[in-house]
Amino acid sequence: MNRSACLESLVPHITDQLVVPSVSGQWIWGHLTKEHDGNLLLGSMGNALGVGLGMALGLPHRKVIVIESDGSVLLSLFNLPTLGALKPDNLVVFVFDNEKYSGSRISRPSATAAGTDLAAVARDCGISHAVEVRDLDSFKRESQGALSRQGLGFVVAKVEETLEHRQAERSTADLTENKYRFVRYIERTEGKAVFRGRG
Amino acid sequence: MEPELASKLVNGLKAAGINFVTYLPETRLSQILPLMRQDEFFQLAPVASEAEGVSIAAGAALGGKQVASYMEGTGVFVSTYNLLTIAERFGIPMLLLVSYVGSAADKRNSFLYVRRGTRMIPVLEALGIEYQIVTDGENLETRIKDAVRMMHALKLPVVLLFTGEFTV
Amino acid sequence: MIRYECFEWMAPLIDDHLVVTSLSGQRVEWGHLSNREGNLLLGSMGNALAVGCGLAMALPHRRVVVLESDGSILLSLFNLPTVANLGPQNLSVFVFDNQIYSGTRISEPTATAGKTDLEIIARGAGIEDAVTVRDLETFKKAALPALTGSGLNFIVAKVEESRGHRKIQRTNMDLLENKYRFVRYIEKTEGKPIFLGRG
Amino acid sequence: MEKDVAQKTAAALKGAGIDFVTYLPETRLSRILPLLEADSAFKLVPTSSEAEAVTIASGAALVGKQPAVYMEGTGLFVCSYNLLTVSIRVGTPILLLISYVGSMADQKNSFRFAPTGLRTEQQLRALNIEYQIAEDPAQVETQLQNATRMMHALKQPVALLFTGAFTL
Numbered sequence: 246m247n248r249s250a251c252l253e254s255l256v257p258h259i260t261d262q263l264v265v266p267s268v269s270g271q272w273i274w275g276h277l278t279k280e281h282d283g284n285l286l287l288g289s290m291g292n293a294l295g296v297g298l299g300m301a302l303g304l305p306h307r308k309v310i311v312i313e314s315d316g317s318v319l320l321s322l323f324n325l326p327t328l329g330a331l332k333p334d335n336l337v338v339f340v341f342d343n344e345k346y347s348g349s350r351i352s353r354p355s356a357t358a359a360g361t362d363l364a365a366v367a368r369d370c371g372i373s374h375a376v377e378v379r380d381l382d383s384f385k386r387e388s389q390g391a392l393s394r395q396g397l398g399f400v401v402a403k404v405e406e407t408l409e410h411r412q413a414e415r416s417t418a419d420l421t422e423n424k425y426r427f428v429r430y431i432e433r434t435e436g437k438a439v440f441r442g443r444g
Numbered sequence: 445m446e447p448e449l450a451s452k453l454v455n456g457l458k459a460a461g462i463n464f465v466t467y468l469p470e471t472r473l474s475q476i477l478p479l480m481r482q483d484e485f486f487q488l489a490p491v492a493s494e495a496e497g498v499s500i501a502a503g504a505a506l507g508g509k510q511v512a513s514y515m516e517g518t519g520v521f522v523s524t525y526n527l528l529t530i531a532e533r534f535g536i537p538m539l540l541l542v543s544y545v546g547s548a549a550d551k552r553n554s555f556l557y558v559r560r561g562t563r564m565i566p567v568l569e570a571l572g573i574e575y576q577i578v579t580d581g582e583n584l585e586t587r588i589k590d591a592v593r594m595m596h597a598l599k600l601p602v603v604l605l606f607t608g609e610f611t612v
Numbered sequence: 613m614i615r616y617e618c619f620e621w622m623a624p625l626i627d628d629h630l631v632v633t634s635l636s637g638q639r640v641e642w643g644h645l646s647n648r649e650g651n652l653l654l655g656s657m658g659n660a661l662a663v664g665c666g667l668a669m670a671l672p673h674r675r676v677v678v679l680e681s682d683g684s685i686l687l688s689l690f691n692l693p694t695v696a697n698l699g700p701q702n703l704s705v706f707v708f709d710n711q712i713y714s715g716t717r718i719s720e721p722t723a724t725a726g727k728t729d730l731e732i733i734a735r736g737a738g739i740e741d742a743v744t745v746r747d748l749e750t751f752k753k754a755a756l757p758a759l760t761g762s763g764l765n766f767i768v769a770k771v772e773e774s775r776g777h778r779k780i781q782r783t784n785m786d787l788l789e790n791k792y793r794f795v796r797y798i799e800k801t802e803g804k805p806i807f808l809g810r811g
Numbered sequence: 812m813e814k815d816v817a818q819k820t821a822a823a824l825k826g827a828g829i830d831f832v833t834y835l836p837e838t839r840l841s842r843i844l845p846l847l848e849a850d851s852a853f854k855l856v857p858t859s860s861e862a863e864a865v866t867i868a869s870g871a872a873l874v875g876k877q878p879a880v881y882m883e884g885t886g887l888f889v890c891s892y893n894l895l896t897v898s899i900r901v902g903t904p905i906l907l908l909i910s911y912v913g914s915m916a917d918q919k920n921s922f923r924f925a926p927t928g929l930r931t932e933q934q935l936r937a938l939n940i941e942y943q944i945a946e947d948p949a950q951v952e953t954q955l956q957n958a959t960r961m962m963h964a965l966k967q968p969v970a971l972l973f974t975g976a977f978t979l
Contacts, residue, residue: 496694
C-alpha cells in the first residue's frame with residue numbers, strides 16, 4: 246500500500262478538522278491540503294501524538310487528526326498508555342508504518358520490521374479500537390469510519406517505503422508562520438481569543 | 445587586508461547572493477568598498493550610524509533584498525538597540541560583516557581597541573546572535589554561504605567577525 | 613489639528629503603498645484605521661524612517677509612507693542626511709510633531725517644543741521637499757501629492773497632543789506575525805520570493 | 812508543602828488564568844493535585860513522561876487553553892527535546908511549574924538530588940527559557956501572574972522553580 250494514495254483518500258474528508266502531521270508525509274500532506282488553515286506543521290519526530298492529544302483535550306468538540314509514522318511513534322511510545330487512559334473521543338491517529346527510518350539517507354529498519362505490532366501495543370494500552378490495515382480499500386473503510394464516528398481512532402497503515410516525499414513541493418512557511426495561521430484559524434472558527442496580552 | 449583577500453571576500457558575498465549592503469566605513473576591511481561599488485550587482489547604502497545601517501538593511505530585506513551591514517566592531521554597540529528592536533524582534537535575515545577590532549588576532553590591536561574587542565562576544569551572546577570568527581581566506585566563500593544559509597534558516601542576523609589576515 | 617484626523621483622511625488614499633509606523637500612538641491609531649497587509653507597525657522609536665528608507669531602496673517602484681513622530685525622529689536624527697543623500701524618489705515621510713513625549717505617563721516636552729525646527733533640519737540635511745503644516749487643509753494640500761506623486765517628501769505636521777489612542781482597542785498581532793503578513797503581501801504583489809531556504 | 816501553601820498555590824494558579832495542567836506526579840508540590848482535581852476550573856491531565864506533558868500542553872495552548880506543566884526538576888532533562896522542538900521552536904505559551912529538587916533551599920535536599928538539581932538553572936539558560944525562583948508562598952500569587960504575563964508576551968515557555976517553603 247502506498248502512503249500518498251492513503252493521504253489522497255483522506256483529503257475529501259477534511260473540512261474543519263485540526264491536523265497534526267509528524268515528519269511522515271508532512272510535505273505531501275501540506276501540499277495536498279495547502280488551503281487548509283487547520284494544519285499544524287511540527288517538523289520533528291516524537292511530538293505529534295502529544296500535541297494532537299493536547300488539542301483534542303483543549304477543544305473536545307473538534308475532531309483532531311494526527312498523522313504519525315512508525316519511527317516517530319516508537320520515539321514517544323509512552324504516549325500510548327496516556328492515550329489509552331484518557332481516551333479522548335475526538336482524536337484519530339493514523340500511523341503510516343513502512344518499517345523503516347526512511348528520512349535517513351540510507352534507510353534502516355525500525356523495530357516494526359522485527360515484529361513490533363503497533364496496533365497490538367496500542368490495544369494493550371487500552372486503545373481498544375486500534376486496527377492494522379494492509380490495503381487501500383481497508384484503509385479507506387477504517388479511516389472514514391474513524392473520522393465519522395465519535396471515539397478514539399487508531400489506524401496503523403502498513404505501507405511500502407517510498408521516497409516520493411523527497412520530491413514533494415515544500416512550503417516556505419516556517420513553524421512560527423504556520424503557528425500564526427493555525428491559531429488565527431482557531432480564533433476565527435471558535436470565536437474566542439487564543440493569543441493573550443495587549444499590543 | 446591584501447587586495448587578493450578583499451576580492452575573495454567580495455566574490456564570496458556575491459556568490460552567496462548578498463546584493464544590498466549598508467555600511468559605515470572603517471579601516472580594516474575598507475578595500476571591499478571600491479570593489480563593491482564597481483559591481484552593479486551590489487546596491488550600496490552609506491550610512492551615518494550603524495544604528496541606521498541595521499534598520500535600513502532590515503527594510504531592504506523585507507523588500508526582498510539579500511542584505512548585509514558592514515561595520516567596525518564598535519558599530520555592534522552603537523546598533524545594539526536596532527539589532528534588538530528591529531532585526532531580532534522582527535526576525536530579519538541579515539549578514540553583519542564586522543571587523544573584529546581589539547580581538548586577539550587583530551593585527552592592529554592596541555589599547556585603543558582592546559576593550560571593545562573583549563566585550564564583543566559577551567554582547568553578541570547577550571543578544572542571542574549567532575556569530576563566526578573568520579581569521580583567514582581559507583574556504584571563505586563556503587563560510588560566507590554557510591552564514592547566509594544560517595541567517596535565512598533562523599530569520600535572524602548572523603555575524604561574521606573578521607580578524608587575523610583581514611586586519612593586516 | 614490632531615493626528616487622528618490626519619490619519620482618517622489619509623487611510624482611504626492608501627492603495628498599494630507600504631506604510632511603516634513608529635511607536636505607540638501612531639501604531640495604535642494607524643493600525644485601527646487601516647488594517648492593510650502593507651502595514652508594518654514597528655512599535656519602537658528611532659527606526660521607522662530607516663526601515664522605510666531600506667524598503668524604498670529595495671522596491672523603487674513602490675511608494676513607501678513613513679509615519680514618524682517628533683520624539684522618534686529626534687532619537688535618530690542622523691537618518692536625515694543619510695536619507696537625503698540616498699535620495700529615494702518613492703519615500704514620503706510624515707512627522708506628526710506634537711512637541712511632547714506623550715507615550716510617557718507624564719508628558720514631557722521634546723526639543724521641538726523649544727527651539728528645534730525639524731523642517732529646517734531636514735532641509736539642511738538635503739531634503740529639499742520639506743514643509744511644515746499647521747492645519748488640516750494645509751496638511752491635505754501637502755499630503756496629497758506626497759501620497760499620489762513621486763519624489764522624496766518630508767512633511768512636518770504640527771499637531772496637538774491627543775491621547776485618543778489610549779481608548780482604542782490594540783491589535784494583538786505581534787511583530788513576527790506582522791512581518792509574515794507583510795512579506796507574504798510583498799511576495800504576492802511583486803511576484804517574487806522573499807523568504808529563502810527550503811522547509 | 813503544607814496544606815495552606817498548597818491552597819494558596821492552587822488559588823494563585825486559578826487567579827493567573829491557568830486552566831489546563833499536565834503533570835507527572837512528584838513529592839514536593841503534590842498537595843496541589845487533589846485541589847486542582849476538585850476544581851472544575853482546571854482540566855488535569857496525568858501523563859507518563861514529562862516529554863508528553865510538554866507536548867500535550869503545547870497542543871492545548873494552540874487551541875486557547877492557558878496550560879501549565881507540573882513536574883519535578885529532573886523532568887526538565889526528560890522533556891528538553893520536546894521543549895526545544897515544539898514549545899520553543901513553534902513558540903507556545905506554557906508555564907512550567909518545576910519543583911526545584913536539589914537546589915540550595917530544597918528542604919529535602921540530599922546526595923540523591925543535589926548533583927542533578929544544580930544543573931537545572933544552567934539547562935534553562937541553555938534553552939533560553941525565562942525563569943523565576945519561588946521560595947516564599949507570600950509571593951506566589953504575584954510570581955504566577957508575572958510568569959503568565961511573560962509567557963503570553965513572549966509566546967514561549969516560562970518556568971517557575973519552586974523551592975524553600977514549597978519543599979517542606
